[in-house]
Amino acid sequence: MSFIHLIIFSQFFLFCTLILTHNPFSTLSSNHINIIGAGLAGALMAAILAKKGYQVRVYERRPDMRKTDISAGRSINLALSVRGLHALEEAGLKEDILELAIPMPGRMIHDTAGELDFQPYSKDPNHYINSISRGELNCRLMDKSESLKRVDYFFEHRCLEMDFDTGEIVIQNEQTGEVFSEKGLATIAADGAFSAVRYAMQKTPRFNFSQDFLDHGYKELTIPPGPNDTYLMEPNALHIWPRGQYMVIALPNLDKSFTVTLFLPYEGEYSFERLQTPAAVRQFFETQFPDAVPLMPTLEEDFFDNPTGSLVTVRCFPWAIGEKVALLGDAAHAIVPFFGQGMNAAFEDCSILSECIDGADGDWEKAFSAYQISRKVNADAIAQMALENYIEMRDKVADDRFVFHKQVEHMLERSHSTYKSRYEMVSFTRIPYAEAYRRGELNQQILERITDGVTSIEDIDMEMADRVIEEVLGDLN
Ligand SMILES: Cc1cc2nc3c(=O)[nH]c(=O)nc-3n(C[C@H](O)[C@H](O)[C@H](O)COP(=O)(O)OP(=O)(O)OC[C@H]3O[C@@H](n4cnc5c(N)ncnc54)[C@H](O)[C@@H]3O)c2cc1C
Structure with missing residues (x-):
């Protein structure tokens, strides 16, 4: 060559x-x-x-x-639980990601009078979901x-x-x-x-x-850090203001702020279409979520600056x-x-x-x-x-019967190893979702039967509960 x-x-x-x-x-x-x-x-x-x-x-x-400066955008946070953590662990990333997370072992329910009620997600205090910035x-x-x-x-x-x-x-x-x-x-x-x-x-x-869109949309708002860089609410909880047809939730961030999300119908008496002015927004929040308003100094700005997201x-x-x-x-x-x-x-x-x-x-x-x-x-x-x-979060968590069923569920989870609540199976185990769904339906049958005519835990007939659980969940043994 x-x-x-x-x-x-x-x-x-x-x-x-x-x-x-x-x-x-x-x-x-x-x-x-x-x-x-x-x-x-x-x-x-x-x-x-x-x-x-x-x-x-x-x-x-x-x-x-x-x-790009993501802090200038919306600081959305998400709840990360066992399924996600397991996948991260397999990829060798769990510890790196958990550095960014805040444990939330339960829901903090805010009523219209500002009274708080903490409802643990699990009978096991070591079970929690994690708030993490997207x-x-x-x-x-x-x-x-x-x-x-x-x-x-x-x-x-x-x-x-x-x-x-x-x-x-x-x-x-x-x-x-x-x-x-x-x-x-x-x-x-x-x-x-x-x-x-x-x-x-x-x-x-x-x-x-x-594709099916809900009649509800969502809007992200914020509760900033308090004086001396402190949280203005309990950080180890997912806060919920359940109000029937609509609700507000708030998840903690590492910078001591909370990301607040309003879920609301697009149309109707309480809806995005009715909230067209800063005064209307303030009035809505002051009547429906009064304890949240003093914590949200930029409520109106956030409401009109941030887009309304759809849910599909x-x-x-x-x-x-x-x-x-x-x-x-x-x-x-x-x-x-x-x-x-x-x-x-x-x-x-x-x-x-x-x-x-x-x-x-x-x-x-x-x-x-x-x-x-x-x-x-x-x-x-x-x-x-x-x-x-959705129905459970916006509506039922404020319902006495629902709260009673949750207490009974936690009691049954302690007394019967086969009984697991649907939330427990979905968030704290890797039982396939389809199986969790099927078992959740069986749980509902059990709860209806053993709480029929009963209003307090002490009045539950435990022998009957044993029989019903064996009958309905016997195959799982
Ligand atoms: C309000 C809200 C709250 C939520 N909270 C939770 C929660 O608490 N816990 C939870 O587990 N999940 C939550 N989710 C759901 C969660 O956000 C999604 O399931 C998750 O982001 C899905 O991840 P993904 O990677 O599939 O999609 P995405 O995170 O949406 O990522 C898709 C990516 O693809 C890019 N992309 C799109 N089109 C193109 C294209 N044509 N070419 C190239 N790139 C493209 C996008 O820019 C984006 O980066 C929530 C969702 C919403 C809306």
């Missing part, structure tokens, strides 16, 4: 290397996995796949939230997955389409406007409740899809197409937030998908198929329980 040939060859080799290593937009297929969406599920799944040795590319339509959690998941060296994040890159014949995803660089296609071993769509990939799947034959349940099937793509998290099953389980369910998806990948020996179709069969029935169950829990 002449010197000139050598130069030409080496230049060509250098050019190819640059294209393949520095241009993430090569349309050549390669051995990486594409994830759409760097939200909670996408960032955790990236870490899980990287730990398995896969190269991962994550396309996220928003800018990198680690470089932004901080998301940033930490991205940091941790990136530190594994196999994950590349592409921010301001929006997925527009997917071709399910070729497996190519179509991505738009939001800064330059450039549109390109690329293809990996497989794609995991974690692009949230309004998923672009799911939208593309809706155009394929026999794809089932439904999305159901669809299938969740996967061959070996090409699978939906994950809200993209597959958005649920209303009243069981505090959307993120937990999304993290549980990651854990089950991880198991299915391990069991499929490189066969992505087999992995995706096993994953969707395992998860669909459970996603449907938690969607239903979340809808039912």
